[in-house]
Every structure is written in structure tokens, then in C-alpha cells.
Amino acid sequence: xxxxxxxxxxxxxxxxxGAVxxxxGAAAGYGFSTGAPDDVVxxxxxxxxxxxxxxxxxxxxxxxxxxxxDRAAVDDLLxxxxxxxxxxTAGRETADRGAIPADVHDAPADTGEALGLPAAALTLTxxxxxxxxxxxxxxxxxxxxxxxxxxxxxxRLDPARSGGDLCVQACANDPQVAVHAVRNLVRAGFGxxxxxxxxxxxxxxxxxSTGQDTPRNLFGFKDGTNNLKAxxxxxxxxxxxxxxxxxxxxxxxxxxxxxxxxxxxxTWDRTSxxxxxxxxxxxxGEGAPLTGTAEFDxxxxxxTGPAGPVIADDAHIRLASAQHxxxxxxxxxxxxxxxxxxxxxxLDAGLFFVAFVRDPQxxxxxxxxxxxxxxxxxxxxxxxxSAVFAVxxxxxxxxxxxxxxxxx
Amino acid sequence: xxxxxxxxxxxxxxxxxGAVxxxxGAAAGYGFSTGAPDDVVxxxxxxxxxxxxxxxxxxxxxxxxxxxxDRAAVDDLLxxxxxxxxxxTAGRETADRGAIPADVHDAPADTGEALGLPAAALTLTxxxxxxxxxxxxxxxxxxxxxxxxxxxxxxRLDPARSGGDLCVQACANDPQVAVHAVRNLVRAGFGxxxxxxxxxxxxxxxxxSTGQDTPRNLFGFKDGTNNLKAxxxxxxxxxxxxxxxxxxxxxxxxxxxxxxxxxxxxTWDRTSxxxxxxxxxxxxGEGAPLTGTAEFDxxxxxxTGPAGPVIADDAHIRLASAQHxxxxxxxxxxxxxxxxxxxxxxLDAGLFFVAFVRDPQxxxxxxxxxxxxxxxxxxxxxxxxSAVFAVxxxxxxxxxxxxxxxxx
Numbered sequence: 001x002x003x004x005x006x007x008x009x010x011x012x013x014x015x016x017x018g019a020v021x022x023x024x025g026a027a028a029g030y031g032f033s034t035g036a037p038d039d040v041v042x043x044x045x046x047x048x049x050x051x052x053x054x055x056x057x058x059x060x061x062x063x064x065x066x067x068x069x070d071r072a073a074v075d076d077l078l079x080x081x082x083x084x085x086x087x088x089t090a091g092r093e094t095a096d097r098g099a100i101p102a103d104v105h106d107a108p109a110d111t112g113e114a115l116g117l118p119a120a121a122l123t124l125t126x127x128x129x130x131x132x133x134x135x136x137x138x139x140x141x142x143x144x145x146x147x148x149x150x151x152x153x154x155x156r157l158d159p160a161r162s163g164g165d166l167c168v169q170a171c172a173n174d175p176q177v178a179v180h181a182v183r184n185l186v187r188a189g190f191g192x193x194x195x196x197x198x199x200x201x202x203x204x205x206x207x208x209s210t211g212q213d214t215p216r217n218l219f220g221f222k223d224g225t226n227n228l229k230a231x232x233x234x235x236x237x238x239x240x241x242x243x244x245x246x247x248x249x250x251x252x253x254x255x256x257x258x259x260x261x262x263x264x265x266x267t268w269d270r271t272s273x274x275x276x277x278x279x280x281x282x283x284x285g286e287g288a289p290l291t292g293t294a295e296f297d298x299x300x301x302x303x304t305g306p307a308g309p310v311i312a313d314d315a316h317i318r319l320a321s322a323q324h325x326x327x328x329x330x331x332x333x334x335x336x337x338x339x340x341x342x343x344x345x346x347l348d349a350g351l352f353f354v355a356f357v358r359d360p361q362x363x364x365x366x367x368x369x370x371x372x373x374x375x376x377x378x379x380x381x382x383x384x385x386s387a388v389f390a391v392x393x394x395x396x397x398x399x400x401x402x403x404x405x406x407x408x
Numbered sequence: 409x410x411x412x413x414x415x416x417x418x419x420x421x422x423x424x425x426g427a428v429x430x431x432x433g434a435a436a437g438y439g440f441s442t443g444a445p446d447d448v449v450x451x452x453x454x455x456x457x458x459x460x461x462x463x464x465x466x467x468x469x470x471x472x473x474x475x476x477x478d479r480a481a482v483d484d485l486l487x488x489x490x491x492x493x494x495x496x497t498a499g500r501e502t503a504d505r506g507a508i509p510a511d512v513h514d515a516p517a518d519t520g521e522a523l524g525l526p527a528a529a530l531t532l533t534x535x536x537x538x539x540x541x542x543x544x545x546x547x548x549x550x551x552x553x554x555x556x557x558x559x560x561x562x563x564r565l566d567p568a569r570s571g572g573d574l575c576v577q578a579c580a581n582d583p584q585v586a587v588h589a590v591r592n593l594v595r596a597g598f599g600x601x602x603x604x605x606x607x608x609x610x611x612x613x614x615x616x617s618t619g620q621d622t623p624r625n626l627f628g629f630k631d632g633t634n635n636l637k638a639x640x641x642x643x644x645x646x647x648x649x650x651x652x653x654x655x656x657x658x659x660x661x662x663x664x665x666x667x668x669x670x671x672x673x674x675t676w677d678r679t680s681x682x683x684x685x686x687x688x689x690x691x692x693g694e695g696a697p698l699t700g701t702a703e704f705d706x707x708x709x710x711x712t713g714p715a716g717p718v719i720a721d722d723a724h725i726r727l728a729s730a731q732h733x734x735x736x737x738x739x740x741x742x743x744x745x746x747x748x749x750x751x752x753x754x755l756d757a758g759l760f761f762v763a764f765v766r767d768p769q770x771x772x773x774x775x776x777x778x779x780x781x782x783x784x785x786x787x788x789x790x791x792x793x794s795a796v797f798a799v800x801x802x803x804x805x806x807x808x809x810x811x812x813x814x815x816x
Contacts, residue, residue, distance in 0.1 A: 104682035107679060108628070112629070273516050284508055338468065
């Protein structure tokens with residue numbers, strides 16, 4: 001192992017022993033350790049990590065605004081971000097001797113709270129908002145689908161929880177690792193960006209791999225049973241990855257739609273099991289469609305019973321289904337949240353919806369319009385935040401960096 | 409295994425198979441499972457769980473206010489809370505067939521989002537605030553140490569994040585398990601209590617057992633090295649458990665002091681390693697006092713160097729030390745938090761300080777007064793929330809319940 005591969009765990013042992021980096025020979029002696037092989041998610045590739053990566057348990061999402069119109073300063077930040085991000089996803093500090101600089105008169109380059117923690121499958125996924133293009137005077141480069149979403153019936157959006165020039169989605173199996181990564185990127189952006197909003201999620205609400213169980217949302221139902229999965233590359237090409245229709249920098253990339261959805265859990269909790277299951281269109285225990293018995297049974301939207309359609313006309317899974325929406329599908333990657341209380345005696349809880357799509361205007365917008373208008377579940381929901389970001393393609397090996405092909 | 413011991417994991421398999429509870433014989437056939445033995449923390453005993461229990465990774469803390477002055481209604485709620493809490497800490501639903509009631513026309517008794525999740529070492533620790541006694545007309549039963557804390561220099565307390573008639577501290581190794589527990593207790597309190605404030609913590613900042621590593625706070629330093637530990641029963645008797653000086657219901661109990669401490673991490677991150685270490689009085693890598701080389705070395709507060717005391721007069725560990733405070737010690741059990749952003753471009757991050765003490769007025773107040781006045785770290789901190797609760801003794805076996813000896 002070369003010194004450059006020293007992880008946070010290893011470096012900590014090393015610093016504590018008062019030693020200096022001495023190469024592979026020192027590794028065993030100073031208690032170096034790398035994360036378990038499956039604990040590190042590769043940073044480079046055709047697509048950014050954190051999209052089809054099996055959804056990690058925890059999220060810290062941050063949206064930032066530029067505080068400058070200087071394109072060179074932004075370009076420089078993105079170079080520095082890329083270096084730090086690649087290091088952190090490998091379980092390393094943002095810089096060598098980052099937390100414990102050799103010269104004690106230096107401010108540490110790494111804030112240190114992840115010292116001793118593993119990589120925890122950290123992924124950092126980077127995106128740009130429509131407003132960035134205006135801010136930097138490159139409006140002509142903005143792809144048409146990267147536009148503010150239209151208003152939907154029932155929306156109650158808080159501008160302080162919406163939009164942003166840039167975003168970073170940090171997912172990890174240890175929340176402190178995700179928080180550390182966002183904090184260090186925010187810090188590196190001082191003078192160029194500032195935090196617009198930030199959201200922690202404590203429990204994933206979708207699976208993005210066939211190897212994962214379907215988790216439950218705060219309505220107590222399995223969520224995302226019909227999600228697109230990493231093991232379906234042809235469907236991902238159709239529904240997630242931007243193809244030849246997009247600009248160079250976005251081919252192989254995607255669009256990220258974020259919606260902060262407050263759930264009125266107190267009202268929901270007063271409804272009967274029957275009503276809950278009718279609203280969702282699935283049974284609560286197994287997550288099977290009401291026309292089936294097992295979770296992954298295909299919903300029979302045409303089936304009727306004595307009282308009409310088995311899966312109601314206003315059931316969530318009908319209105320959200322690909323069949324009902326001209327085949328539109330998404331790769332969902334949301335998280336449950338609780339953000340304290342609302343000042344009116346209730347928990348401020350819900351779902352931070354994140355979806356990756358090839359075209360938000362063609363996939364997310366028509367589905368959400370339909371849900372906002374007709375989904376009976378909307379009585380128990382309120383959308384309080386909204387944002388869309390273009391997520392560039394993955395980075396090639398070498399000196400490639402976030403946004404290079406966009407800003408260069 | 410009797411049907412009453414069915415866990416959430418087991419019940420889920422059972423409900424999915426459409427079967428009914430059929431006793432021990434059915435267990436293997438329907439895929440019952442219990443949590444791993446060390447995954448369940450015992451609920452009853454001389455002291456409440458969640459104090460000396462090895463600190464779990466995640467926290468959901470809730471403070472509630474009574475919406476009634478009817479003592480019988482509160483007594484009834486506490487009985488119901490105790491039943492639900494004991495079940496949930498065992499990895500079970502709040503009631504048999506709670507999430508999937510036998511009659512679909514019933515509202516589920518359990519909200520269901522923890523179905524399939526393990527017990528995750530959940531502990532639920534219950535406390536009462538000073539205001540409860542006035543509200544219920546039992547002011548004469550309020551123990552003297554249970555009083556609002558005095559104001560401290562630099563405090564900027566938000567009333568909406570302070571106080572409360574009741575509290576529940578939920579700690580678990582899975583945040584969804586902690587959130588589920590708080591939510592279901594809040595729900596059971598409908599008509600009797602409402603949420604006053606709630607705080608999620610994502611990473612423990614103290615160890616409460618010698619078997620745990622010392623974790624790091626958001627200043628990147630190990631925190632709570634000198635914490636009281638479960639393995640020190642004589643010290644716990646001296647510093648944590650209320651003795652004969654307290655009323656019956658509180659003997660063997662404790663006081664919980666909660667302080668929401670915002671950290672100005674951006675400012676901290678600009679200081680040099682040297683300055684950070686002088687402020688703390690420890691080195692950042694190992695966590696050793698500046699007069700030693702290993703984390704658990706005893707700090708030599710008398711040691712001097714060429715420039716004066718090695719551990720500065722205004723260093724945090726000096727001012728917080730037992731030596732400096734007439735022997736006062738605490739059992740700390742805090743958590744790191746990030747609550748989104750502050751609207752001014754920064755993360756709203758810090759430490760949710762929780763400490764258990766035998767007498768907050770004699771232990772917490774003088775130490776905090778000294779820190780508020782002299783600790784150089786205070787430049788980087790702001791206390792934004794505050795509360796004190798009396799935490800009754802543990803429950804005996806049988807029909808004992810939270811608050812019984814207080815309200816009866």
C-alpha cells in the first residue's frame with residue numbers, strides 16, 4: 001500500500017504514534033487499515049456514483065448558491081472539490097495529514113470528525129441548477145430540460161428549501177461520514193459558494209439494487225417496489241441516462257429531482273388499515289398490490305371486484321404507474337426525515353424524495369401533475385421544497401474533474 | 409417462544425403468510441426471528457435504561473407539554489406509554505398485530521415503519537420537567553433541584569427548543585427504530601400531550617462504557633474521554649443516582665440536563681491546529697492531554713512550560729475538570745446534530761449535550777457558569793436550547809409503570 005492510500009483509520013494510528021509516513025513497510029507496524037473492499041464505492045466511471053449504487057442508509061444533501069460570477073473561481077473550486085471528494089469516498093482525509101497538519105500553525109485541511117471512521121460506502125454526487133448558467137453568463141449552455149418545475153396543485157414550497165446553483169448528494173452507511181463530507185466541501189467553497197439549504201435523511205426509502213430489501217416510509221408502507229434497479233441497464237438507458245439528445249457534458253449523466261414532502265403522519269395514523277391500503281393500492285404487510293399476494297406481483301390495474309376497480313381509480317400506485325403515464329419511469333433514491341417539530345405540537349416528518357431521470361419535464365412533471373390532481377394520498381402530504389439539478393456524466397480516469405466539460 | 413415474544417421481524421413474516429398466531433410450534437415454519445441477544449436492552453431494573461447503557465449511535469429526543477390538567481388522564485397515558493415502550497425496546501410492535509390489525513376497519517395501533525427492523529438496542533428513557541408539577545397541581549412534590557437553570561453568559565435560548573413537561577430520550581443503533589418509538593409515543597399521547605420540541609442526533613459524542621471507543625464531536629476532537637462509565641458503580645452512586653436526599657420516586661433515578669449547543673464550525677475551521685489544541689487542552693489526533701501522550705493519561709493541570717501553564721488557564725478541559733469544580737462530575741450522553749442550514753449560508757450544526765447528574769444545581773450549574781465565563785471555546789459556541797428533567801428510578805418487575813410512584 002502506498003502512503004497515498006492511507007485511510008483515515010490508518011492515518012489516525014500513525015499520527016498518534018508520532019510517526020511520519022514511511023511507505024508500505026510501515027503499514028503493519030503502525031496499524032494501517034483500509035476499509036473492507038465493499039466499504040469503498042468507486043468514484044470514477046461512465047456515470048457518477050450515488051445513482052445506481054445500492055442505496056446507502058443515510059443522506060446529507062446540500063444545495064449551494066454561488067457568491068461570485070467569476071467562472072475561473074468556480075472552475076478552481078470544482079477541481080478542488082473533485083480531489084477532496086475522491087479522497088473522502090476512498091475513506092481518506094481531504095488532504096494528506098489533513099486533520100493533523102505537520103505544522104501546528106496551519107489550520108487543518110480536514111475537519112477531523114471522520115478520523116477513525118470507515119469509508120462507509122460514501123458516494124458524492126454533484127449537480128448543477130438552472131440558475132448557475134445565468135449566474136456565470138453561460139445561459140446558452142443550459143439544456144432545455146433543466147428548468148424550474150411548474151407549480152403543482154397543493155404545493156407549498158419554501159424558497160429557502162428550494163432551488164440552488166449547485167448540489168452535492170452525500171450518501172453513506174454512517175451519517176457522520178456523510179456530514180463530514182458535505183461540511184468539508186462547503187468549507188472548501190468559502191468565498192465562492194454558500195449553503196442555500198441542506199437536508200439530512202435517516203432511512204432510505206427505495207432500493208436501487210435487486211440485492212436490497214424494500215424499505216418502509218413513514219406511512220409504514222414499503223416504498224419503491226417498482227423502482228428501476230442497477231441490474232436493468234437497458235431500462236436505465238431509456239429512463240435515467242441522458243443520451244445523444246443532451247450536451248456533451250451531460251451524456252451519460254442524468255437529472256436529479258428533489259422534493260421535500262411533509263407527511264401529515266398524525267392524520268394518516270387515524271385512518272383504518274383498509275383506507276390506507278386503498279389509498280396506496282398495496283397491502284401494508286407484504287407490500288403486494290391489492291390484486292396480488294406477493295410484493296413483486298404485477299399490479300392488475302384492470303381487475304374489478306363487486307365495488308369497482310380492485311386498485312382504486314385514485315390509488316397511488318395506479319396514478320404513479322408507468323402504464324398510467326405513457327411508460328414514464330424513474331430511479332428513486334429518497335430518504336425519510338424528521339426535522340424536529342413544527343411549532344404546532346407535531347413532528348416535522350416526511351419523505352425527502354430524490355429521483356434520477358433522463359428528462360424531468362417528460363418523466364417527473366406529468367406524473368407529479370397527475371398525482372397532485374388525483375392521488376388520494378395528497379390529503380396526507382404537502383410538498384414544501386423543490387429543486388432540479390443536471391448531474392454530469394461520470395469522471396474518466398486522470399485529471400478529469402466535476403464540471404470540466406461544462407465550464408471549460 | 410411464546411406468541412407474546414414475537415418480534416416485528418417475526419410478525420411481518422407471519423402477516424405476510426396470512427397466518428394467525430399459533431404459538432411456539434409455528435415459529436420455525438413462519439420464519440419468526442428474534443433480535444440477536446445483545447440487540448435488546450433490558451427495560452426494567454433499579455435504574456432506567458439509556459443512562460449507563462453503552463451509548464447507542466443515534467438519538468431522537470422529544471420534549472412534550474401536557475394539554476390537560478387531568479392527573480388521571482396523565483396517569484393513564486403513562487401506563488399506556490410504559491406498555492408500548494417495553495414492547496418496542498424488545499423489538500416488538502406497540503401492540504399485538506399493531507401494524508396489521510386483524511380487522512381492516514381498525515386504524516393500526518403501530519405505525520409500521522419499523523416492521524422488519526431489529527430492536528437495535530433501543531432504549532426509552534422517561535423524564536418529567538418542573539412545569540409538570542404546577543400543571544398537575546402537585547407543586548409540593550417537585551424536588552428542589554428540578555428547577556429551571558439560571559441564565560448563563562452568552563446564552564441565546566430559543567423557548568421553542570427549551571423546557572417541557574415531559575421528555576423521552578430514544579437511543580438506538582438504527583435511527584428509524586428511534587424515530588418510530590418516539591412517533592408512536594407521541595401518537596399515544598394525542599389529547600393529553602403535544603410535542604414541544606424534538607431533536608435528532610446522528611452520532612454519539614460520548615462513551616458510557618469502557619468497552620467503547622471515544623467518538624469525535626464536530627470540532628474534530630474526541631469528546632468525553634473522562635466521562636463516567638457504567639463500570640464505575642461507586643462513582644455513579646456519588647454523581648449520577650439520586651440517593652436518600654430525593655423523594656421515593658426519584659431514588660435510583662437521576663436528572664437529565666439537555667443543552668442544544670450550536671457550534672460555529674466555520675470559524676473554528678479557520679483556526680490553527682495549535683490554537684484548537686490550546687483551546688481544548690488536548691491534542692487532536694490521540695486526544696491526549698497536552699501534558700501527556702495517550703488519551704487516558706491524567707491531565708497535569710499544574711504543569712508549566714516556558715510560556716506558562718501547559719494546559720492554559722482558559723482551556724476547556726481545565727475549566728470542565730472535576731479538580732477545578734470541587735469534584736463535580738457528570739455522565740455525558742450527547743450527540744452531534746446537523747439541522748439543515750441557518751438561512752445565512754451556514755450549516756446549523758453542533759452538539760446536543762445530554763448529561764445525567766445527581767443534582768443539576770450542584771453539578772451542572774457551577775461548571776457551566778465557569779465555562780460560560782472563562783472557557784475560550786465559548787467563542788465558537790452558542791447555547792440555543794436548555795431543559796432539565798427528573799428521570800425516575802427504574803421499573804420493578806410486574807405492573808410498575810412510568811410515573812406510578814410520582815402520580816399515584
